[in-house]
Amino acid sequence: MPPSADMTPHTPKNKGSLPLLVMNYLLLFVGSVSATLLSKYYFIHKGSSIWVATWVQCAGFPLLLPPIILPYFLNLTTRRPFTQFTSKIFSISIFVGLMLGLNNLLFSVGNSNLPVSTSSLLLSSQLVFNLLLSVLIVKQKVTFSNLNCVILLTVSSILLALGSSHDKPPGLTRGKYFVGFFSTIGAGLLFALYLPIMEKVYRKVDCYSMMMEMQAVMEAAATVLSTALMVWNGAFGGMVREGRELFDKGERVYWVTVAFNVVTWQLCFMGTAGMVFLTTSLTGGICMTALMGMNVLGGVVVYGDKFGGVKAVSTVLCVWGFCSYVYGIYMKSKKIREDDDDEDRTEMIEMGRNPSVRNGEIHV
Numbered sequence: 130m131p132p133s134a135d136m137t138p139h140t141p142k143n144k145g146s147l148p149l150l151v152m153n154y155l156l157l158f159v160g161s162v163s164a165t166l167l168s169k170y171y172f173i174h175k176g177s178s179i180w181v182a183t184w185v186q187c188a189g190f191p192l193l194l195p196p197i198i199l200p201y202f203l204n205l206t207t208r209r210p211f212t213q214f215t216s217k218i219f220s221i222s223i224f225v226g227l228m229l230g231l232n233n234l235l236f237s238v239g240n241s242n243l244p245v246s247t248s249s250l251l252l253s254s255q256l257v258f259n260l261l262l263s264v265l266i267v268k269q270k271v272t273f274s275n276l277n278c279v280i281l282l283t284v285s286s287i288l289l290a291l292g293s294s295h296d297k298p299p300g301l302t303r304g305k306y307f308v309g310f311f312s313t314i315g316a317g318l319l320f321a322l323y324l325p326i327m328e329k330v331y332r333k334v335d336c337y338s339m340m341m342e343m344q345a346v347m348e349a350a351a352t353v354l355s356t357a358l359m360v361w362n363g364a365f366g367g368m369v370r371e372g373r374e375l376f377d378k379g380e381r382v383y384w385v386t387v388a389f390n391v392v393t394w395q396l397c398f399m400g401t402a403g404m405v406f407l408t409t410s411l412t413g414g415i416c417m418t419a420l421m422g423m424n425v426l427g428g429v430v431v432y433g434d435k436f437g438g439v440k441a442v443s444t445v446l447c448v449w450g451f452c453s454y455v456y457g458i459y460m461k462s463k464k465i466r467e468d469d470d471d472e473d474r475t476e477m478i479e480m481g482r483n484p485s486v487r488n489g490e491i492h493v
Contacts, residue, residue, distance in 0.1 A: 160393050160395070277453055282451070
């Protein structure tokens, strides 16, 4: 996929960014689908703690440290890790990390108190919020391509919600419903705000390595918040009890599930951060929303979920919306290349007509 104004690094500092872009797409794809399936596995086998579900989303930040630190100690780079932080960037990273921790908590509360259909429907609004906030914060241009994609993916998510209308958590009361409703709306708004804020901050970041360092600091701040909540609620002790007495697959499988949840959520967030850094916040939001359709297919393949007509139409719209966005990017990049080629040809013609002109200098 050729780079363009929407899909290229913000500056020439990221040479070879296409391989990085592909890698981050893969991280997001694998992380999102795996985290969704593992989270469902946790809940269908009697796991029920919103604190655990929140903590696993950020506790994997130490996994970022080896790729950040090892290149320096192996003499692959002269750049010392974590030495280019200004007090402003460090403070912003801490603040955004706490915001991300709150988003994780709201998402977990909403997920545990709402039917899957309602949760999917509310979260689909994230993409619309993302487009609006991207326009306001980073001056994202609204084109037919991205507007068409946002509309198609939003409709796809709504249909997906309607196709899952039979899903309902046991013991759902009116009070729990309203808690879940407003928590999910809050999670969607916070994440829609998080993406363009990070795009604006990343424009001042020197390289991909520093972006990873910022991501590690943010995830560490989110982990401190969720760990404090876990300690305050006695949830760490509750994990031991849940693994021994409640989880119906046994204690060993419980801890393996938690561990893989930690890893896959970290892959998901790292892929998201990398895509925002290398492209735009809107592209990151579009790819995350498009993966909702892949998550549905994952549920069909792994858990034998029903795949009726509504879900099929939703998946088609999802693929259609994403492909239309990628095609729009391709056509835009093609036009940019053609304009550059025309400019080069014009310069060559001018040089042919006036051989005394070379590289902007006049030779006598």
